[in-house]
Amino acid sequence: MADAHVLVLNASYEPLQRVSMRHAIKMLVREVAVIEEEAGGSFGPFPKPKVLRLVRYVVTRWMHRRSHLCTKSAIKARDKMCAYCGGRAETVDHIVPRSRGGGLTWDNAVAACIRCNHRKADRTPAEAGMTLLVTPKQPQFVVVA
Numbered sequence: 001m002a003d004a005h006v007l008v009l010n011a012s013y014e015p016l017q018r019v020s021m022r023h024a025i026k027m028l029v030r031e032v033a034v035i036e037e038e039a040g041g042s043f044g045p046f047p048k049p050k051v052l053r054l055v056r057y058v059v060t061r062w063m064h065r066r067s068h069l070c071t072k073s074a075i076k077a078r079d080k081m082c083a084y085c086g087g088r089a090e091t092v093d094h095i096v097p098r099s100r101g102g103g104l105t106w107d108n109a110v111a112a113c114i115r116c117n118h119r120k121a122d123r124t125p126a127e128a129g130m131t132l133l134v135t136p137k138q139p140q141f142v143v144v145a
Contacts, residue, residue: 011054095108
């Protein structure tokens with residue numbers, strides 16, 4: 001039972017997520033979901049669910065927030081070229097190095113080629129004598145493919 005997962009549908013029958021059997025039984029006990037399809041067998045007074053449907057509709061705007069996360073691939077997609085020489089963007093460079101407390105944020109990360117990234121190393125662009133060709137900022141919108 002520990003590895004069994006149950007599909008949870010919204011009240012409108014749209015798939016939301018998969019949950020553990022334990023979580024599914026808790027949802028049945030709290031009466032926030034009903035069984036749409038049984039897996040066979042029972043768990044106490046409940047048939048083992050294969051698919052649950054929520055009793056009330058849940059707004060799922062939270063599912064699309066991932067597109068606003070700052071990731072290395074998102075930084076490379078935003079910049080499209082090395083921020084120092086204009087070459088091919090192969091990696092991501094932290095303007096304030098991670099060794100000095102700089103994190104992966106829209107304002108602190110730029111795309112870079114491997115050569116420029118190694119040249120800058122764990123220094124700031126000013127310390128390395130390098131100039132940024134782009135001004136890093138959070139994009140206004142991200143197209144989700």
